Amino acid sequence: MMTKKANLPGKAEASDKAVGRLVLYRKRLAGIPEDARRFIYSHEIGELCGVTSTQVRRDLMLVGSSGNPNRGYERRDLAQSIDEFLFEQRRQKVILVGVGNLGRAVLAYVSRRSPLLVIVAAFDSDPAKTGRVIMGYRCHAMTELGDLVDSQAIPTGILSVPVAAAQEVADRLVAAGIRGILNFAPVTLRVPHTVYVEDIDLAMALEKVAFFARHGRHVERMHV
Amino acid sequence: MMTKKANLPGKAEASDKAVGRLVLYRKRLAGIPEDARRFIYSHEIGELCGVTSTQVRRDLMLVGSSGNPNRGYERRDLAQSIDEFLFEQRRQKVILVGVGNLGRAVLAYVSRRSPLLVIVAAFDSDPAKTGRVIMGYRCHAMTELGDLVDSQAIPTGILSVPVAAAQEVADRLVAAGIRGILNFAPVTLRVPHTVYVEDIDLAMALEKVAFFARHGRHVERMHV
DNA sequence: GGATGTGAATAGGTTCACAGCG
DNA sequence: CGCTGTGAACCTATTCACATCC
Numbered sequence: 001m002m003t004k005k006a007n008l009p010g011k012a013e014a015s016d017k018a019v020g021r022l023v024l025y026r027k028r029l030a031g032i033p034e035d036a037r038r039f040i041y042s043h044e045i046g047e048l049c050g051v052t053s054t055q056v057r058r059d060l061m062l063v064g065s066s067g068n069p070n071r072g073y074e075r076r077d078l079a080q081s082i083d084e085f086l087f088e089q090r091r092q093k094v095i096l097v098g099v100g101n102l103g104r105a106v107l108a109y110v111s112r113r114s115p116l117l118v119i120v121a122a123f124d125s126d127p128a129k130t131g132r133v134i135m136g137y138r139c140h141a142m143t144e145l146g147d148l149v150d151s152q153a154i155p156t157g158i159l160s161v162p163v164a165a166a167q168e169v170a171d172r173l174v175a176a177g178i179r180g181i182l183n184f185a186p187v188t189l190r191v192p193h194t195v196y197v198e199d200i201d202l203a204m205a206l207e208k209v210a211f212f213a214r215h216g217r218h219v220e221r222m223h224v
Numbered sequence: 225m226m227t228k229k230a231n232l233p234g235k236a237e238a239s240d241k242a243v244g245r246l247v248l249y250r251k252r253l254a255g256i257p258e259d260a261r262r263f264i265y266s267h268e269i270g271e272l273c274g275v276t277s278t279q280v281r282r283d284l285m286l287v288g289s290s291g292n293p294n295r296g297y298e299r300r301d302l303a304q305s306i307d308e309f310l311f312e313q314r315r316q317k318v319i320l321v322g323v324g325n326l327g328r329a330v331l332a333y334v335s336r337r338s339p340l341l342v343i344v345a346a347f348d349s350d351p352a353k354t355g356r357v358i359m360g361y362r363c364h365a366m367t368e369l370g371d372l373v374d375s376q377a378i379p380t381g382i383l384s385v386p387v388a389a390a391q392e393v394a395d396r397l398v399a400a401g402i403r404g405i406l407n408f409a410p411v412t413l414r415v416p417h418t419v420y421v422e423d424i425d426l427a428m429a430l431e432k433v434a435f436f437a438r439h440g441r442h443v444e445r446m447h448v
Numbered sequence: 449g450g451a452t453g454t455g456a457a458t459a460g461g462t463t464c465a466c467a468g469c470g
Numbered sequence: 471c472g473c474t475g476t477g478a479a480c481c482t483a484t485t486c487a488c489a490t491c492c
Contacts, residue, residue, distance in 0.1 A: 016436075017483075023431045027410065041451070050412045054485060057453065069451040070492045092434050101329040106426055108325045113410065113427035117434055155437040158430065180437025182430050186251065186337065188274045188447075196436035198429055199447040202330055203337035205422055206382065206406050207247045208448070210316050210341055212240075212420035213379040213404025221412070223423040224432070224448065241461075265473070278463060281474065293473040294470045 014062050017222065019086070021059050024049050024223050026082045029075060041072035050221040087116045093154045097145065097169055098161030099124040099134055102184055102202075106158060107135035117156075121148060125165070145169075149176035160184045200224065238286050241446070243310070245283050248273050248447050250306045253299060265296035311340045317378045321369065321393055322385030323348040323358055326408055326426075330382060331359035341380075345372060349389070369393075373400035384408045424448065 014022075028048040032040075042060070043053035060067070065081035067073040083089055094110075096103055099122050110119060122137045123145050124130060130141040140148070148154070157178045161169050166185035173181060180196040183189055186204070189197055238246075252272040256264075266284070267277035284291070289305035291297040307313055318334075320327055323346050334343060346361045347369050348354060354365040364372070372378070381397050383390060383405055390409035397405060404420040407413055410428070413421055 014439075015483075016432075019435050020428070020432055023428045023435070024425075027425070027428060028412070031411075043451090048412060052485075053451095055483095057451095058484080061453070067452055068492075069453090069490075070449090072451070086431065086435050087438075092438070094430065094434065101325075101332045105325040105329040109426045110430055114431055117427075117430060156430070156434045178437075179440060180433040182433045187255075188252070188272060194440055196433060196440070198433045200424065200426075200429060201251070201447045202333045202424075203341075204244070204247045204251060205424060205448040206318065206334055206341060206380070207310065207338055208240075208244055209404040209406045209420060209422045210318065210380045211243050211247075211310050213402075214311075214316070215238075216403060216418055216420070221421065221423060223412075223425045224429040239461075267473090276463075277473095279461095282462080282476085285475070291474055292470075293468080293475090294471095296473075 018059050018062060020222060020224065021049070021051060021055070022063065022082055022086060024051075025056065025059070026079060026086065029079045029082075032075065036075075038075060039068075039072045040075050040078070042067070044072070083116065090116070092117055092156065093120045093152060094118065094156045094158065095121045095123065095145075095149060095154050096137070096158040096160065097123045097142075097173070098159065098165075098184075099126075099129055099139055100160060100162070103158075103160035104135050106160060106184075107137055111136060119158075120152065120154065125161075142169075146172055146176040149173060149178055153177065155179040156182070158182045158184075159189075163187050198224075242283050242286060244446060244448070245273070245275060245279070246287065246306055246310060248275075249280065249283070250303060250310065253303045253306075256299065260299075262299060263292075263296045264299050264302070266291070268296070307340065314340070316341055316380065317344045317376060318342065318380045318382065319345045319347065319369075319373060319378050320361070320382040320384065321347045321366075321397070322383065322389075322408075323350075323353055323363055324384060324386070327382075327384035328359050330384060330408075331361055335360060343382075344376065344378065349385075366393075370396055370400040373397060373402055377401065379403040380406070382406045382408075383413075387411050422448075 025045055042056040046053040046056045063081045063085040065078050094117050096107060096119055119137060122139045123142055124139050125142045129139045132139050157173045159166060159169060159181055163185050166187050167189060170189045170191060174191055174195055183197055183199045186201045191197055249269055266280040270277040270280045287305045287309040289302050318341050320331060320343055343361055346363045347366055348363050349366045353363045356363050381402050383393060385393050387409050390411050391413060394405060394413045394415060398415055398419055407421055407423045410425045415421055
């Protein structure tokens with residue numbers, strides 16, 4: 001029998017952390033000047049990212065890239081492989097809900113930094129904002145949210161609304177078929193477990209830092 | 225012999241993840257109405273935070289709190305214990321460097337949300353900003369940075385300056401004796417390993433979400 | 449010689465299972 | 471009974487060690 005590929009054997013599944021690091025490698029590679037050396041060693045990538053060289057090589061196994069002993073990895077080629085692995089080279093649409101202080105900062109921050117992700121619309125419930133162009137993005141009324149996500153099959157949403165509205169908006173996003181949410185609202189969202197949620201709570205992040213600032217412990221790095 | 229307490233036996237060392245969860249528990253406890261039930265079970269905390277009850281109890285062992293079979297944990301008491309563990313109940317000073325879009329959002333976000341952390345000053349290199357009050361915080365010139373951190377023994381700094389300036393500012397913070405940095409600049413900072421750094425790169429976080437949105441995998445939650 | 453790629457060993461974190469309590 | 475507290479089992483992630491290649 002065995003028609004079900006449950007756990008598709010042979011193909012290694014990328015963990016949350018591994019994906020996080022791959023995104024990081026990709027970003028740091030992009031930061032290297034175009035005219036720098038054509039090849040790069042795993043230990044150099046490691047230094048750039050605060051990761052051991054073994055870890056880098058282990059992660060790169062996932063993308064199926066392949067380096068050359070003695071010369072290392074061809075930079076452009078490697079970047080391409082990682083893009084392929086992460087996004088299949090295709091652009092992916094994103095929407096943002098909640099154009100407050102934080103929402104605006106995110107709009108400003110993300111544009112230009114992620115060429116393979118495009119924010120296609122922003123939403124806010126405040127009538128004073130809807131219709132206007134903010135940080136280069138047109139702000140729509142919340143009523144249009146469901147339709148747009150659904151009709152354009154938007155997979156990813158950024159949630160930067162006040163706590164009070166967060167769960168309700170999340171519900172609407174889920175109902176409209178969203179697959180992943182980057183959540184800045186300080187609340188644990190209830191969503192079906194098919195939807196991936198990454199929470200960023202700035203206050204909590206700061207408290208964690210404050211704790212370890214006092215306790216002077218270890219180095220462990222991971223960019224979100 | 226055995227004078228060296230290497231690994232100080234008996235006292236469990238809190239891991240990065242455990243601390244993150246404790247911060248989360250504390251935050252969610254704070255969100256419960258004052259007049260709600262006086263006791264709470266580990267499985268209730270777990271539901272509130274998206275964590276298993278075993279995990280909650282395991283983490284609470286670290287703070288040395290103690291629940292009561294049959295009734296659970298006394299809410300106020302527990303919150304107090306966690307505060308004690310995380311911050312020894314004392315207020316801790318924080319500064320912020322870089323009052324751009326993101327810096328402003330962080331200022332607005334953190335104030336009121338972390339009663340035990342107080343932002344004591346903001347800094348920016350733009351003369352148009354220095355001297356003014358932004359989001360309720362007075363903005364100082366960068367020249368005052370080292371002195372203030374040093375003289376007031378500020379342990380924790382928020383870094384929300386442009387990439388180009390990040391490493392230099394980090395160096396100055398370190399020289400002035402900072403112990404922990406919350407870094408929003410999209411660069412891996414080089415700091416002595418006695419300094420704790422937590423990186424938050426919004427673009428990277430979004431890319432991670434976009435990846436898992438396409439790959440529909442697992443639930444794993446962790447609020448930064 | 450110094451790098452890659454990777455099985456094997458290790459460390460770290462989570463869940464299980466259950467004793468003990470109220 | 472259903473909960474807490476916790477040793478032990480388990481599972482995941484990282485590092486080691488080394489065969490292999492240029």
